[in-house]
Amino acid sequence: MTISRRTALSALVTTLLPPQALSEALSLTELPGSVAAPDFTLTDLNGIIHRLSDYRGRPLLVNFWAVWCPPCRRELAALADLREQLSDTYVAVLAINLGDKAERIAAFLQQHPAPNLPVLLDHKKSTAAAWHVRGLPVAYAIDTAGILRYGALGERDWRAPIIERQLRSLP
Template sequence: MKKKKRLMMRSVILAIMLLAIVYTLYANFTKETRGQMAVGDKAPDFNLIDMNGNKHKLSDYKGKGVFLNFWGTWCKPCEREMPYMNNQYQVYKDQGVEILAVNVGEPEFAINKFVQKHGLDFPILKDTNKDVLNLYKIKPLPTTILIDSEGIMTAIESGELSEAKIKGMMESIKPR
């Protein structure tokens, strides 16, 4: 009787351990796609303050194309693409395309120093608590999301962008 009880208990423990292993594997293999933003989705709305104290609400840009860029001052690829973004902003800002560059969780001093160093003219938004970064489930930096004039995400690009790529992206979200 004791042997049978012990065997039953070991079987239950083994079954629980196997279920835990199967669940862990499932969770790890599907985490990349679970809950992630996808092209064709409506871009989640947000409110952020820029470096000049102005409020920016994504939904206020309906009717314009939005080049939404997540970045950090410590990120070398971010630093390399910023001048290209600024050049193309000069070309497209009067054609209905806006850049919203979201800095993720850095102090104003570091952001201001970076902006001055590169002479950036587009709005730099402060995501102090990384709320928007988490809302959009952004990894890694830089990541750029293109949003059309109807508020639909048309592209999600991770990594450094060339100036030619930025130009093509802005052209693709320019209102017709």
């Protein structure tokens, strides 16, 4: 039997870290200061235009991803699950794809469904540049006033209860 490096490291972290530290490792990182999220205007796979300003007044999780990125691919279904878990709230979840063609994304989603998750297209990566995205996956949680409150660089388990609590607590 072969065990992947990821599985081995996850098992090691789970057994060595106390529950509080493990919970914090899975959480989003609180961002300092009061920085406004850069505005964007992007089209989703259905041709609907989304602007950050359209979400003013409600908390928002923005996740940057790409089809070629293995951690991004792994977490996309969990993002869709998180969106469903938050369906009783005003918290919105958006997945912004960096540079992939719509046909490639659609083909990926046929094999790896992420139901009801809006996928926005950043073909020119201009939104990613404005948000200073330097690696993938990366996510930001924005409060109702449009202020960046939490961030995450790298893969997350979006089904983790602590993340749901953090997003529900956004003003």
